[in-house]
Amino acid sequence: MATVGSYLATRLAQIGLRHHFVVPGDYNLVLLDKLALNPHLTQVGCANELNCAFSAEGYARAHGAAACVVTFSVGAMSAFDGIGGAYAENLPVILISGSPNTNDAGAFHLLHHTLGTHDFKYQLEMARKVTCAAVVIDRASDAPRLIDHAIRSALLASKPAYIEIPTNLAAAPCAHPGPISAVLAPEKSDPDSLAAAIDVAVSFLGNKLKPMLLAGSKLRAARAEKAFLELAEATGCAVAVMPGSKSFFPEQHPQYIGVYWGDVSTKAANNMIDWSDGILCAGTVFTDYSTVGWTADLKGPQIFTADMDHISVTGYDFSRVLLADFLSGLANKIKYNDATMVEYSRFRPNPTLQPTAEPEATLRRGEVARQVQGILTPNSTLFVETGDSWFNGVQMDLPDGARFEIEMQWGHIGWSVPSSFGYAVGAPNRKTIVMVGDGSFQVTVQEVSQMVRLNLPILIILMNNYGYTIEVEIHDGSYNNIKNWDYAALIETFNAGIDHITQLVEVDSTGDVVAHRQLQEAIHKLQLAVETPFDTSMRLRFQPLQNIVVLIALENGILPSLAARK
Numbered sequence: 001m002a003t004v005g006s007y008l009a010t011r012l013a014q015i016g017l018r019h020h021f022v023v024p025g026d027y028n029l030v031l032l033d034k035l036a037l038n039p040h041l042t043q044v045g046c047a048n049e050l051n052c053a054f055s056a057e058g059y060a061r062a063h064g065a066a067a068c069v070v071t072f073s074v075g076a077m078s079a080f081d082g083i084g085g086a087y088a089e090n091l092p093v094i095l096i097s098g099s100p101n102t103n104d105a106g107a108f109h110l111l112h113h114t115l116g117t118h119d120f121k122y123q124l125e126m127a128r129k130v131t132c133a134a135v136v137i138d139r140a141s142d143a144p145r146l147i148d149h150a151i152r153s154a155l156l157a158s159k160p161a162y163i164e165i166p167t168n169l170a171a172a173p174c175a176h177p178g179p180i181s182a183v184l185a186p187e188k189s190d191p192d193s194l195a196a197a198i199d200v201a202v203s204f205l206g207n208k209l210k211p212m213l214l215a216g217s218k219l220r221a222a223r224a225e226k227a228f229l230e231l232a233e234a235t236g237c238a239v240a241v242m243p244g245s246k247s248f249f250p251e252q253h254p255q256y257i258g259v260y261w262g263d264v265s266t267k268a269a270n271n272m273i274d275w276s277d278g279i280l281c282a283g284t285v286f287t288d289y290s291t292v293g294w295t296a297d298l299k300g301p302q303i304f305t306a307d308m309d310h311i312s313v314t315g316y317d318f319s320r321v322l323l324a325d326f327l328s329g330l331a332n333k334i335k336y337n338d339a340t341m342v343e344y345s346r347f348r349p350n351p352t353l354q355p356t357a358e359p360e361a362t363l364r365r366g367e368v369a370r371q372v373q374g375i376l377t378p379n380s381t382l383f384v385e386t387g388d389s390w391f392n393g394v395q396m397d398l399p400d401g402a403r404f405e406i407e408m409q410w411g412h413i414g415w416s417v418p419s420s421f422g423y424a425v426g427a428p429n430r431k432t433i434v435m436v437g438d439g440s441f442q443v444t445v446q447e448v449s450q451m452v453r454l455n456l457p458i459l460i461i462l463m464n465n466y467g468y469t470i471e472v473e474i475h476d477g478s479y480n481n482i483k484n485w486d487y488a489a490l491i492e493t494f495n496a497g498i499d500h501i502t503q504l505v506e507v508d509s510t511g512d513v514v515a516h517r518q519l520q521e522a523i524h525k526l527q528l529a530v531e532t533p534f535d536t537s538m539r540l541r542f543q544p545l546q547n548i549v550v551l552i553a554l555e556n557g558i559l560p561s562l563a564a565r566k
C-alpha cells in the first residue's frame, strides 16, 4: 500500500516536478516527511508562505508546473496571495495545505492557527476562489481520485489547484498510484469545431488586404508558442506581441515588429496594428494595463480571437478548439500574404541605442538599462518587476532564446524576487537577471537569503529611487515615501555563516561617486562571479555574499520631490 503523502509525492514526481517549495507547520510536518522520502523530489524551504507561493509560481514559469506546501490557515492565507497571482498569470501551481485532524470538527475542538471557531471549512471555500480545483481529503481511500483530479485540472487549465490533507491522514494507507496517463493524457479538440474554426479563419484572413498576428500571454499556458511560429511563417505577415508575452515570439525573427502596448509600444508596432485590416489575436488578454487605460483595446470586425480553447470572430463562436491545434491547422491552409511586412519595411525604425554615458558621469537609469541590454544572451531570463522596471524591460531587445518574465496581470510588487528564485531552482542552467525597484525589493527580500543558501547565480539590478515612483507619477502623496535601507548591510545579514565569496556590489551615485565604467566592470566581474572565484579586489563598496550578486544602483535622476524624502 502507499500512504496519502507518498501517493502525492509520486504524482508530483510523475508530472515532472523535481522540487517543491515549503514552509513547515504542525499541520503539515508528517506530510513533509512523506514528500521528502521521494527520491525524485527536493524540498526547498522558503522564508514565508507568500514567497513560497511566488517561488512555486516562478518554478512553474521555468518548469511547466509547481507545488508548494504550507500549514493550515496562517500559512495558506498568506499563500493565497501568491496563488492568486498564479491564477491571474495562468500558471499551474498545486497548493497543498495541512489541516486539522478529521475528528477535530466533530469533537468541537477549538484549534490554534484557526479563526477560533468550530468551522474549519473556510480555507477550502477561499481556495475555491483562487484555483480551478480545490479538494479536501476526508478519507484516505478518496486520496488517489481527489489528488489526480486536482493535479489534472491544474495542468489542463494552466491554473492553480488546491489539495487539503488532514494531519492524521498524511501517513494513512491508500492505494498505489495507477498509470500517470490518467493525469497527463492531453485533452483533444473537437474535430468538427476545429475544422470549422479553421475554415472561418482562412476566409477571415484570406479576404483581408493587410492581415497580421498579435501574440498574447496565454500562448505559453496553451503550449502554443511553436504552433504560433508555424502560422506566422506560413502567412509571412507582421507579428507583434503584447507586454505579457514578450519573448514568446523570437525578437530577432524578420517578421517580429515589436511589443504592442498602445502609446508605449516598441518598434512602432502600434502603427502597424492601426494600419492592419485584420488581426488574429492568439492568447491575448486586454486589460486596463495592457491597453494603456483602454486606449488600445482592439475591438471590432477586424479582430479574430483565438483563446486557449475557444475561437471567436463576429458571427462565429467555437468551443473545445485547443489553441495549438487551431494555429497549426490554420498554418497548413492559410494563404501567404506579407503585405504588412512590405509596409513595415518602409518605416521599420532603427534600433534606438541608449548613448553610453560619459566615463565620469554619475549613474542614471538609462545607463543601467543600457548595460543590462549588453549582458543579455540567448541563455538569459530577464525578470522585470512591477514599477519602472516594466518600462526598462519592455524596451530591451532580446536575443533569440532569451526569455522575459513579467507579472502583467497580477502586478504584485515584490513578486520578482521569490519568482526568480523559484525560476532559477527550476532552470539552473539559465542566467537569471532581475530588474526590481526598491519598494518591491523590500516586500519579499527574504528570498535573497534562499538564493544564498542554494548558491544560485542570480543578478539582481535594484533600481533604488527612494520610493514608490510609479505611484508618485500616478498620484503623489506622503504615502509613497519608504524608508531607504542600507542594502549592503542587509545583504551582509543574509551572508551570516556563509564563507563563500560572492559579492553585493553597491554602486552609489552619491557619496562614493562611482562612475558608470565601474558599473560595467562590476557587471562584467559579476558575470565571472558565477563561473570563477570572485576577485575581491573590487574598488566598489561590496559585502561578501554567496554567489549572489545584488547590484544596487542609486538612480541619480530621481524626481526632485523624492530627493527630500531620504
Ligand SMILES: C/C(NCc1cnc(C)nc1N)=C(/S)[C@H](O)COP(=O)(O)OP(=O)(O)O
Pocket: 386, 387, 388, 389, 411, 412, 413, 436, 437, 438, 439, 440, 441, 465, 467, 468, 469, 470, 471, 472
Ligand atoms: C506601491 C506600488 N504599487 C501598488 C501595490 C501595492 N501593493 C502590492 C502588493 N502591489 C502593488 N502593485 C508600486 S508600483 C511602487 O511604485 C513600486 O515601487 P518600486 O518597486 O520602488 O518601483 P518604482 O519606484 O519604479 O515605482
Ligand SMILES: [Mg+2]
Pocket: 437, 438, 439, 463, 464, 465, 466, 467, 468, 469
Ligand atoms: Mg522605487
